[in-house]
Amino acid sequence: MATGNPxxxxxxxxxxxxxxxxxxxxxxxxCHAENNIGxxxxxxxxxxxxxxxxxxxxxxxxxxxxxxxxxxxxLCQHCDEAPCEPVCPVNATYHNPEGLNVQVYNRCVGTFxxxxxxxxxxxxxxxxxxxxxxxxxxxxxxxxxIRPGGVMEKCTFCIQKIKRVExxxxxxxRPVADGEVQPACVQSCPAEAMVFGDLxxxxxxxxxxxxxxxxxxxxxxxxxxxxxxxxxxAR
Amino acid sequence: MERRNFFKILSTASAGALxxxxxxxxxxxxxxxxxxxxxxxxxxxxxxxxxxxxxxxxGVVARVMDGERIIERSTEGKTEKLRQRxxxxxxxxxxxxxxxxxxxxxxxxxxxVQALYNPDRLRGPLKRSGVRGEATxxxxxxxxxxxxxxxxxxxxxxxxxDRIALVTGTVSSTRSLALRGFAKAxxxxxPLVCSVASHAAERKAAEIxxxxxxxxxxxxxxxxxxxxxxxxxxxxWVSPVNYARQFGAFRQARTEIRGYLAHxxxxxxxxxxxxxxxxxxxxxxxxxxxxxVGRILLELNLAxxxxxxxxxxxxxxxxxxxxxxxxxxxxxxxxxRAAVEQLGRSEGPLVLAGASTIHTNSVDAIVxxxxxxMMLGTIGTPGGMQAPPKSAxxxxxxxxxxxxxxxxxxxxxxxxxxxxxxxxxxxxxxxxMKAGFVLSFATTLDDSAAWxxxxxxxxxxxxxxxxxxxxxxAHLSLAMGGSFVQxxxxxxxxxxxxxxxxSVMKVTFQPATAKEIAEPLLPxxxxxxxxxxxxxxxxxxxxxxxxxxxxxxxxxxxxxxRAVSFSAAxxxxxxxxxxxxxxxxxxxxxxxxxxxxxQECPDPASxxxxxxxxEIDPVTAQRLGIATGDNVKLESxxxxxxxxxxxxxxxxxxxLSMAIGGGHQxxxxxxxxxxxxxxEILALxxxxxxxxxxxxATRVRLTRVGPGKDLIQYSAHDKEERPHGHR
Numbered sequence: 023m024a025t026g027n028p029x030x031x032x033x034x035x036x037x038x039x040x041x042x043x044x045x046x047x048x049x050x051x052x053c054h055a056e057n058n059i060g061x062x063x064x065x066x067x068x069x070x071x072x073x074x075x076x077x078x079x080x081x082x083x084x085x086x087x088x089x090x091x092x093x094x095x096x097l098c099q100h101c102d103e104a105p106c107e108p109v110c111p112v113n114a115t116y117h118n119p120e121g122l123n124v125q126v127y128n129r130c131v132g133t134f135x136x137x138x139x140x141x142x143x144x145x146x147x148x149x150x151x152x153x154x155x156x157x158x159x160x161x162x163x164x165x166x167x168i169r170p171g172g173v174m175e176k177c178t179f180c181i182q183k184i185k186r187v188e189x190x191x192x193x194x195x196r197p198v199a200d201g202e203v204q205p206a207c208v209q210s211c212p213a214e215a216m217v218f219g220d221l222x223x224x225x226x227x228x229x230x231x232x233x234x235x236x237x238x239x240x241x242x243x244x245x246x247x248x249x250x251x252x253x254x255x256a257r
Numbered sequence: 258m259e260r261r262n263f264f265k266i267l268s269t270a271s272a273g274a275l276x277x278x279x280x281x282x283x284x285x286x287x288x289x290x291x292x293x294x295x296x297x298x299x300x301x302x303x304x305x306x307x308x309x310x311x312x313x314x315x316g317v318v319a320r321v322m323d324g325e326r327i328i329e330r331s332t333e334g335k336t337e338k339l340r341q342r343x344x345x346x347x348x349x350x351x352x353x354x355x356x357x358x359x360x361x362x363x364x365x366x367x368x369x370v371q372a373l374y375n376p377d378r379l380r381g382p383l384k385r386s387g388v389r390g391e392a393t394x395x396x397x398x399x400x401x402x403x404x405x406x407x408x409x410x411x412x413x414x415x416x417x418x419d420r421i422a423l424v425t426g427t428v429s430s431t432r433s434l435a436l437r438g439f440a441k442a443x444x445x446x447x448p449l450v451c452s453v454a455s456h457a458a459e460r461k462a463a464e465i466x467x468x469x470x471x472x473x474x475x476x477x478x479x480x481x482x483x484x485x486x487x488x489x490x491x492x493x494w495v496s497p498v499n500y501a502r503q504f505g506a507f508r509q510a511r512t513e514i515r516g517y518l519a520h521x522x523x524x525x526x527x528x529x530x531x532x533x534x535x536x537x538x539x540x541x542x543x544x545x546x547x548x549x550v551g552r553i554l555l556e557l558n559l560a561x562x563x564x565x566x567x568x569x570x571x572x573x574x575x576x577x578x579x580x581x582x583x584x585x586x587x588x589x590x591x592x593x594r595a596a597v598e599q600l601g602r603s604e605g606p607l608v609l610a611g612a613s614t615i616h617t618n619s620v621d622a623i624v625x626x627x628x629x630x631m632m633l634g635t636i637g638t639p640g641g642m643q644a645p646p647k648s649a650x651x652x653x654x655x656x657x658x659x660x661x662x663x664x665x666x667x668x669x670x671x672x673x674x675x676x677x678x679x680x681x682x683x684x685x686x687x688x689x690m691k692a693g694f695v696l697s698f699a700t701t702l703d704d705s706a707a708w709x710x711x712x713x714x715x716x717x718x719x720x721x722x723x724x725x726x727x728x729x730x731a732h733l734s735l736a737m738g739g740s741f742v743q744x745x746x747x748x749x750x751x752x753x754x755x756x757x758x759x760s761v762m763k764v765t766f767q768p769a770t771a772k773e774i775a776e777p778l779l780p781x782x783x784x785x786x787x788x789x790x791x792x793x794x795x796x797x798x799x800x801x802x803x804x805x806x807x808x809x810x811x812x813x814x815x816x817x818x819r820a821v822s823f824s825a826a827x828x829x830x831x832x833x834x835x836x837x838x839x840x841x842x843x844x845x846x847x848x849x850x851x852x853x854x855x856q857e858c859p860d861p862a863s864x865x866x867x868x869x870x871x872e873i874d875p876v877t878a879q880r881l882g883i884a885t886g887d888n889v890k891l892e893s894x895x896x897x898x899x900x901x902x903x904x905x906x907x908x909x910x911x912x913l914s915m916a917i918g919g920g921h922q923x924x925x926x927x928x929x930x931x932x933x934x935x936x937e938i939l940a941l942x943x944x945x946x947x948x949x950x951x952x953x954a955t956r957v958r959l960t961r962v963g964p965g966k967d968l969i970q971y972s973a974h975d976k977e978e979r980p981h982g983h984r
Contacts, residue, residue: 041515042505044491044531045861046842051364051854055348061853064867064931068969072857072866077972080530080861082906086874087537087588089907091530093861155376155926157745160324160345164299209350212361212498213491213505256508256515257533 032188032198033121034179035221035249036208037231038095041256042215045078045093049207049216053097056180056206058166060152073146075177076207092255095216097207098123098144098177099240099248106136106145114174121221121249122179132172141241145176179218180205200226221249296323296344305352305792306738307725308366309672309718311454311845312427312652313496314727315366316355316736316792319719320348326745344742346370346719355736356795357499357727364843364858366498371852372717374745377701377925379714381747389690392707392923399713399749399757406711407761409694410443413667414762418444422658422665426672426848427452429652430725432715435752435768436671437653442759442766449658451675453838453917453936454846456495456728457656457947458612462623463645465946466821467636471645471652472729473627477503478510479640481605482517484550484596486626487543487619488611489526492861493840495611496729504531517603519596521546521588523614523953524839524872524914525907527861536596537909539587540614540835540953541826543622547610548574548823549582550597551629559601560632569820570628577823585825587909605640606633612944614837614953616826620946625821646733649774650726657948659683659941667694671715671751676704677847677921679950680939682895698751701851707923714748716740721750724771724793733778734795737771737788829940830894832958834877837914838935844869844918850928851921859971860916863903866971869932870903872914873959878904881961888965892958895940898933901968902961913959932967 053059053076062072076097083090100123106115107123114129115136137145151171154162162168165182169175184203191198200219208216219228228251231237236253301322308315324345329336349367351358358366382402387393397405413421423440425433425448436448450457456472463469472495477483490500507516520532521543529535538546551574554560563571583590600606610626612619627642635641658675662668662685675685689695689708698715699706706712721744724737749757752768759766775788780796788794828835840846841862843855850856857866871889883889889902891913900915908914919932942954 039505039509041508044501044504045527046363046491046497046501047858047861048362048364048367050858051367052362054854055367055370062857062866064856064969067857067867067971068966072971074857074859074971077859078861079972080864084906086876086907086910087535089525089535091525091907093527093530157326158371158374158376160326160343160374161347161370162324163347164322206348209360210362210367212363212501213508214361214502215505 031119031222032220033222033249034100034184035219035228035232035251036179037217037228037251037253039215039253040092040094041236041253042213043093043095044213045080046212047078048210048212049076049095050074050078052206052210055161056163056166057178058162058168060148060169061154066150071149073148073175075144075146075175094252095207096142096144096240097250099142099246099250100179102247102249103245105139105141105246109135109139111135122181124178124181125174125176127167127169127173127175130173132174134174136174141244141246145174148173148175296342298323304738304741306719307723307736307793308349308362308369309428309430309723309725310365310369310849312429312728313357313498314428314725314736315358315362315498316352317349317358317362317366318352318792319346319741320350321345321741322347346373346742351498352736352792354791355793356732356734357496357730357736359502361498361502363498364855365845365849368849368852368854369718371854372700372849373719375701375851375925377851378746379700379702379712379748382714383712385710389695389710390708392702394712399747402711402713403754403757404761406696406713407758409710410667410758411762413693414443416666419446420664420666421445421669422661422667423448423669423671424451424658424662424673424675425653426450427455427728428672428725429648429650429728430723431650431769431771431774432672432723432751433653434650435755438768439755439759439766442764443762446661447655448653449655449661450653451658451673451678452846453615453678453950453952454493454840455656455949457654457949458615458619458944459495459623460654461620461947462627465620466624466627467644469644471648473645474643474729474731475500475607475609476640476643477607478506479605480507480516480607481514481640482600482603483507483607483609484519484521484600485528486521486547486608486610487613487622488609489522489528489613489840490609490611491528491531492526492842493845494613496727497842499730517599519600523909523912524837525862525905526613526839527842534596536588536592539585539909540837540912541616541618541828542586543610543616544618544625544823545582545585545825546588547622547625547629548577549579549586549593550608551625551632552577552579553594553597554601554629554632557598557601559598562634563632566628566632567820573821582823601633607635607641608633614839615944615949615951616953617942617944617951618824618826619944621822621824625823628821643731646730648726649733649735649778652728657943659685662688665692668692668696670695670697670699670705670709674703674705674848676708677934678936680895680941681937682939682941698754700748701925703924704922713754714746715751715754716744716748720744720748722771724774730795732795732797734793735771735775736793738792739789826954827942828954828956829942830956832893832956834911834913834957834959835953836891836893836935836939836955836957837912837953838917838939839914841916841918844916847918847921847934850918851925853927856927862905864970864972865903866969867931868901868967868969869916869919870901870968872905872908873902874908874910875904875906876910878902881959883961886965886968888962888967890960890962891938892960893938893940893955896938898935898938899962900933901965903968913957
C-alpha cells in the first residue's frame with residue numbers, strides 16, 4: 023500500500039459538528055456525484071430501495087410550539103469492531119490496514135447478513151442493475167466501479183480520493199498533509215460541519231476534535247468503536 | 258453492427274482559445290474544447306465555471322475527464338451507432354477562489370451536472386407542428402428558425418414593439434444582460450422577471466429605508482447574536498451557500514464566542530431547525546413582530562443608536578400598540594420579551610429579515626428590520642448589515658408580469674417558466690394561447706416552452722461562456738466560466754441567438770461579453786487572463802472607488818424615502834387554513850425537479866423522495882382524521898390540488914406548507930406529471946410596493962380524500978409509516 027507516512031499507517035476518521043450542520047443535504051448529492059450510486063425510480067423508491075451512502079437523519083423532539091429538530095448526517099461509521107465484518111460468509115466486507123471498512127463488490131453474493139447486522143443501517147443493496155439513460159453515463163466517475171444488481175454497497179470514505187492523495191504524496195516523498203484528503207461529503211459541506219483526517223496523527227484536526235467536550239459517537243454502547251465522531255450541538 | 262464500427266471513435270471539436278485549469282497537481286494548460294488526443298484516460302482537469310440554479314451566482318469548478326457516449330450518424334441512408342469519446346464533466350464543486358461559494362456547493366448546484374447530461378435535453382431547434390400547447394414539434398434548422406423568429410418579431414415590432422414581452426428569471430448574467438440589450442435594441446420594454454424568488458421585497462426595503470440599491474449583505478460570520486425573521490437563509494433564501502458557510506463560522510469558528518441564532522418564521526424551515534430558538538410566527542405577522550421588537554428595545558433602553566433614526570420612524574415605533582402587535586404574532590409575550598432582551602444585550606446583535614414567504618406587507622416588515630439594525634448601530638459594522646457593493650451586472654427588477662403578458666403579441670421566454678411559477682389565476686396559459694408568437698430558449702422542454710412556436714435551445718451553463726453577478730456579496734464580484742466541454746447537441750448560447758435574430762431583423766445589437774463587462778472594473782494589478790484562470794474576480798470597495806466617491810455612496814440614513822409602517826397582511830379567499838408554498842433546499846422554484854439526484858434527495862422536513870407532501874400540524878390532522886400518506890384536497894377560490902399529507906410535528910397550526918417542485922406538466926421523464934404544484938392555486942395578491950406575487954396570502958380549505966400511495970418516504974420516525982422495511 024502506498025502511504026505517504028512510512029512509519030505509521032493512517033487511521034482515517036471523520037468528525038461531524040452538529041452545531042454547524044444545517045441539514046441542507048449537500049453531502050447527500052455530493053456522495054452520489056462522486057460514487058456512481060445507482061438512481062432509483064419512484065416505483066423502486068416506494069419499496070424502500072433508494073440507495074444513499076450518507077443520509078441526514080431528522081429527529082423531532084417536543085410539541086408545538088417548543089419543537090426541536092435535530093439533523094444528523096449518518097454514513098458508515100467505519101467501526102473498528104464492525105458488526106458487519108465477521109458475518110460475511112464470503113469475506114466481501116473486511117477491515118483494511120488503514121481502518122476502513124471496505125466492501126469487495128465482486129466477492130459479494132448478496133446474503134444481506136452485513137446489512138442485517140449493521141446497527142446504523144448504512145448499507146445499501148442494489149436491488150436492480152443501475153440504469154443511466156444516455157448520456158447520463160458521461161458523468162460517471164471513472165475512479166469508482168459501477169456495482170451490478172445483487173451487490174451490497176456502502177460508504178468507502180471516498181477511498182479513491184484517499185488513494186489519489188496518498189499516491190501523490192508518495193510520489194513527492196512527503197507525508198499526506200492534514201486536510202488533504204476530502205471525501206465528497208466533507209468537500210461539499212457549506213457550513214464546514216465535516217472534517218476528515220488521520221486519527222493516528224495527534225495533531226490532526228480530527229484528533230483534536232475527538233478530544234472535544236462535545237464529542238460523542240453513535241451507539242457507542244454497542245462496542246462497535248465507530249470512527250465517525252459527532253460534536254453535539256452546543257447549548 | 259460490426260465491432261470495428263462500434264469502436265470507431267469520433268474526434269471532438271478542435272481547439273479554441275487557451276485557458277488553464279485550476280486547483281490540483283494534475284493541472285495543465287489545455288484548450289477550451291479538448292481535442293481527443295489530449296484526453297488522457299484517468300487524468301482530471303479542473304475548469305472554473307458558474308452555477309445558474311439560483312441567483313446566488315456561486316463560482317464552481319468542474320472536474321473534467323474523458324467520457325464516452327453513443328451517437329447515431331446517418332450516411333447514405335444508413336444509420337450507424339458510434340461511440341464518441343469526449344471531455345465530460347464528472348463533478349461540480351465550489352470554486353475555492355470564489356467569494357460566494359468559497360469552494361462549497363449546495364445540493365442543487367452539484368446536481369447541475371445532471372442538467373448538463375439530462376436525457377431530455379432538446380437536441381436542436383424546434384418548430385411547433387400541432388396546435389399550440391399540445392407540445393408537438395418538428396426539428397428545424399437554425400437558419401430557418403432564426404429567420405422565422407426574426408420575421409415574426411419584426412411583424413409585431415412594426416405594430417408596436419411595446420407588445421413584445423420578454424420574460425426571464427433571477428440570474429444576473431451576460432445572458433440576462435443580452436436579453437435586456439436585445440429588448441432595448443428592438444424597442445421592447447425591459448424584460449420581466451417571473452419568479453417566486455426574485456427578492457424584490459428585500460431590494461425595495463433596502464431602497465426605502467437606506468437608499469441602497471441591491472440586496473444588503475449580512476456579515477453573519479462576525480455577528481454574535483442573530484434574530485432572523487421570515488428569511489430561511491440556510492435554505493431557500495438569497496445565497497444559501499454563502500450564508501451557510503458564514504453560519505458555520507458564526508457557530509464554531511471563533512474561540513470563546515459561539516453565535517446564538519433566534520429565528521422567527523411561520524414554518525419550521527432548516528434555518529428554524531438550526532436555530533437555538535425558533536419563534537413560530539403567525540403567517541404575515543413579521544411586520545408586527547419586528548414592530549414589537551423595535552418598541553421593546555426602545556423601552557428597555559437597548560437601542561444605543563435610537564437617535565440616528567429618522568424622527569417619524571422613531572415616533573412610529575413609540576406609537577405602536579405593543580399589546581396588539583404581540584398578540585398578532587402568536588408568540589407568548591414573555592418569550593418575545595426575553596428574546597428581544599437577549600438580542601439587545603448582545604455585544605454583536607444583528608437582525609436579518611427577508612421574505613421567504615412573500616406577504617402583502619413584506620416590504621414593511623423588512624424596512625422595520627433595517628431601522629432596528631439602525632437603532633442597534635449594526636449598519637456597516639463588522640458582524641452587521643453591509644451596503645450592497647456596486648453590481649457588475651445590474652439585476653432586472655420588474656416583477657409584475659401578468660398584465661404585460663396578457664397584452665403581449667409576442668412573448669420571448671428565457672430561463673423562466675411562468676406557466677409553472679405563476680398561479681392559474683394569472684392566466685399565463687391564456688396569454689400564451691392568445692399571443693401571436695411565442696419564442697423559447699429552453700434547454701429542456703418545460704411547461705411554458707411547450708407553448709412555444711419556435712424553441713431555440715440554449716447551451717447548458719457549462720457549455721458556453723457565461724459570467725454571473727451574485728445576488729448578494731460583500732464585494733463587487735463576477736463568477737465566470739468559459740466553454741471547456743463540447744456542446745452535446747445542436748444548441749447555441751442565448752446572446753449569440755439574440756444577435757443572429759437582431760441581424761436578420763436589421764437591428765443593431767451586439768451582446769456584451771464578460772471581458773467587456775469585467776475589464777473596466779478590474780484594478781490595475783489584476784489582468785483579464787488571471788480572471789479567466791481563476792473563474793472570476795472580486796474587488797473590494799477601497800480598490801474600486803476613490804475615498805470621496807465612497808463617502809458619496811454611504812447609506813443615506815438621514816433621508817429615508819418614507820417612514821416605517823406596520824400594515825397587517827391581507828389574505829385572499831375564504832377557508833380556515835393558509836397555504837404556504839416554500840422554496841426547499843432541493844427543489845427551490847422547481848426548475849431542478851427534472852434531476853433525479855434531487856428527486857431522490859430526502860426532503861429535510863418529511864424525508865419524502867420523488868414526491869412532496871403538504872405539511873399539516875398534528876392537532877388539525879387529528880381533528881380531520883388525516884394520517885401521513887393520506888391524500889388531501891386543498892381548495893382555494895382559484896382551484897384545487899390533491900396531494901399527500903405529512904403530519905409535521907412542527908407545523909404551525911392553521912398553516913399548510915408545501916414545497917414547490919412537483920406538478921410539472923412538461924419537464925422531462927423525471928418530473929412530468931409527478932406531484933402537484935402549490936403555486937397553481939394561489940390567489941392573485943400582490944405586495945403593493947413591488948408588484949411581487951404574495952405567495953403566502955391565500956386561504957384554503959382542507960379535506961381528506963382518502964388513503965393514498967403518492968408519499969414515498971426514505972425514512973420516517975416510526976416504522977408504521979414505511980410498510981417496506983429495507984433501505
